[in-house]
Amino acid sequence: MKGVARVVRLYHFTLTPLNPMALKNTRKTNYPEWYQNVIQASDMAEISASPGCMVIKPWGYGIWERIQRLLDDRFKATGHENCYFPLFIPLSFFQKEADHVEGFAKEMAVVTHSRLTQQDGKLVPASPLEEPLVVRPTSETIIADAFSKWIESYRDLPVLVNQWANVVRWEMRPRIFLRTREFLWQEGHTAHASYEEAEEETKKMLGVYAEFVENCMAMPVLQGRKPEHEKFPGAIDTYCIEAMMQDGRALQAGTSHFLGQNFAKSADIKFQSAEGKLEYAYTTSWGVSTRLIGGLIMTHADDEGMVVPPALAPYQIVIVPIIKNKDKKGEILEYAQKIYDLLKDKTFMGERVRVRLDDRAKESVDKNWEWIRKGAPIICEVGPRDIEKQGAMIKTRIYFGTPEGKQIVSIDDFAANIEERLAGIQKAMFDKANNQLHTHIRTDITTPEQLEEYFTAQNAWLEDNANPVCFVRGKWSGDPATEEKMKSMRITIRCIPFDQSGTEGVCLLSGKPATMDVIYARSY
């Protein structure tokens, strides 16, 4: 308790005992376990009794609701409308696009029966379906079928729709937010009269994702194109945004697919052109999922728990009244309410700030730790002495454990500057992650031997991740024969960045001459 006494001397009233639910693991001691610990400590989600599925709890779902709202506004601003398409896809629909079924066949959940009946005291499926139904792993096939009915003439184009939905992919090694059998996502689907327009849409929506992820999630990303063997099954081109986690592994944060006429041909999406000719439409699809929350955790959480950027925090400011003497309770709550009222009409990023007065019947120290573990950007503690001074203790989550992390401020100043304060936090979080990204891209590896040596050395990271593994930016020949070598090194090409240098060099896998720059990395 010595450390505690020191804190008391520095800050006139806050006792800071040890976190009663401190994480069992840190990022250094065991990164994968630390990730699970953060989710549990922040109470964002849990593994459910339904095999491989998760329960998203209020704090986690609140973040997802923020992601939904902010993305949905962006989709609507770019002319998209929301629809809803069926959960079940007739099995025969997958037969139509060979690459597509190939890509998803292993991950499908199949409904074969309706009704249950009792048999020997046990419930069993009763009526076999005429045609089995696949629980959608993605909706290209069923949406293409709808488009084929909606589109007759070039005047019906473009069709620009999106849906917010659950999808199912039969993961064998589920991990909350990153890889669960059921997850939530949005999938945009569009149809266009020309190749160019569809390709432009694909890139535009990637840009929307990149802007959202960087500005709202404070996660810097690299933008590029997937190599042939990493494309979406059935696509001509897949574009992606790739983020770097704190362990240096890459996370694909969003993808946008240019589908060309592939799905139009398999589902017969034809339109009469302005010139009167019957042509196949060009389609696109693009999606992000609850996986983003996994990325958010691995980008921003620390050894105390979650850290949520202000743009996504269900509550940006939590006011915690410190009540030790019950006689003062009324007075303190009244003062806390006054601060709440000072803040509630302030705005940040064009919206009202989300402030909560936590007046639950719970020890204030427990509340304090709860909000630290959940990663609320600002905790505002108020006790009896603050009333005299019209002040408050402001704890800024990102500066936890440093002198900047606790400040005594006047409440009028606090309210007057709340927008700047939140913007400062948002920016600091982005800057920190951006700094990690850009200091961990190696460009000095120029031969296959160096690449192999680097990633072999990094295997030690699995036991001792004192330093994050780097992305390697280097040359690739594009030769499919190099895929095996990547597998053996447990790396993948994350993307072919849009900003190509055009220089000549040597493929880091085959040693052949190559000009294409790619990002090699370990990944999730």
Added chain:
Amino acid sequence: MKGVARVVRLYHFTLTPLNPMALKNTRKTNYPEWYQNVIQASDMAEISASPGCMVIKPWGYGIWERIQRLLDDRFKATGHENCYFPLFIPLSFFQKEADHVEGFAKEMAVVTHSRLTQQDGKLVPASPLEEPLVVRPTSETIIADAFSKWIESYRDLPVLVNQWANVVRWEMRPRIFLRTREFLWQEGHTAHASYEEAEEETKKMLGVYAEFVENCMAMPVLQGRKPEHEKFPGAIDTYCIEAMMQDGRALQAGTSHFLGQNFAKSADIKFQSAEGKLEYAYTTSWGVSTRLIGGLIMTHADDEGMVVPPALAPYQIVIVPIIKNKDKKGEILEYAQKIYDLLKDKTFMGERVRVRLDDRAKESVDKNWEWIRKGAPIICEVGPRDIEKQGAMIKTRIYFGTPEGKQIVSIDDFAANIEERLAGIQKAMFDKANNQLHTHIRTDITTPEQLEEYFTAQNAWLEDNANPVCFVRGKWSGDPATEEKMKSMRITIRCIPFDQSGTEGVCLLSGKPATMDVIYARSY
């Protein structure tokens, strides 16, 4: 075209040719077909290639988004938080609550396999699951399982959560919005320390539904309790709101279930009370679904198509520029934009008005009919002559075909009074529906003979629904033996209204003495 000529004389510029997609059926000629025609003409939804499922299209989904937003705000204001629970429920979970499985067994879709494989050139399900999974028809069992982990002490109570989700019930006679195999809904689930508190929650949420449905959907409802045989499977009591469609049939618009300790016992939701005793919690659940949109159509649509109340309309005002002379196009669009700008910051029901300037490259007369069929509350037409007068032609959807339906107004007045105008429309829609409800509840039927005679006579309605069939408010003995008689008369007891008269009378089914007032009706 004679009728058209008359219109032209009355209104200086609007040509009103016949609706190019006029409904094939009217409410009088064929009510069930009329319902399908409205959905098609308004482009709200369509039957999908996935058997028994629907595709909800942008206008229909836009209405659902409004329902979601308005209800979600109300749930949050009453202390509920959103979560997300798994789509799949292990079959064994249903074994735990006998009434519950009994109620849903016939409607379940069952996942029995993962993976697909090619067999003789055909895709077939590959890997049987160890335990089949039910696609949730409702989530009491899986949520009760989660609650059993979340709740340890009375301090953890109440738990107040909600989820927005898709659910599946294997309907054999699907009908868009009313009865599809997959539908969208919200399901609230709560756990409490006492019987009284849980029962109060059940009634409170019914009240939230009633207030929302009446004030936002403009659908008057009767509130009451379901008779024993109509309860939710596994509930102690089911409360409901019942609305009357234009054909006089009842539609259950929302239900709220008091589950007592039934699910707590089957899922072992125990808590330590303040007195240190281990007790089972009391739970509730409550839900409304996309079925509400079916109710909205059958309450408000007319023989021209859909009519959407302002509170739910994706666009409350659509500005349609009338461009006949291309030279004037720029000028008219500029003027239309001016009206848009005058309106866009106005508010209605505490939100910004939703106004759209429809500048699509489409004939203005087609646009006009499109918005009439979709039921946009106000269409604002502007042509060259309006610019001189700084006026516009305002078409109010609910007054279609009457002199009130078209007004020439000054745009300044229009903008200044937009809130009142929308409120007037919202109120007029409610009043009209409320008038239909209260003029179609018969209270003068006092013997079983009269009841039978009335509903037998109403069978003719199926061929000639010149008049809606009435609800009958009368006595019921509560005797289960009366259920058969109701079946033969094709009626049900919709609810036992909260406002009981307490008078003595005769059961309208058994002829026995009875004091309980109930609502007998044909229903959806």
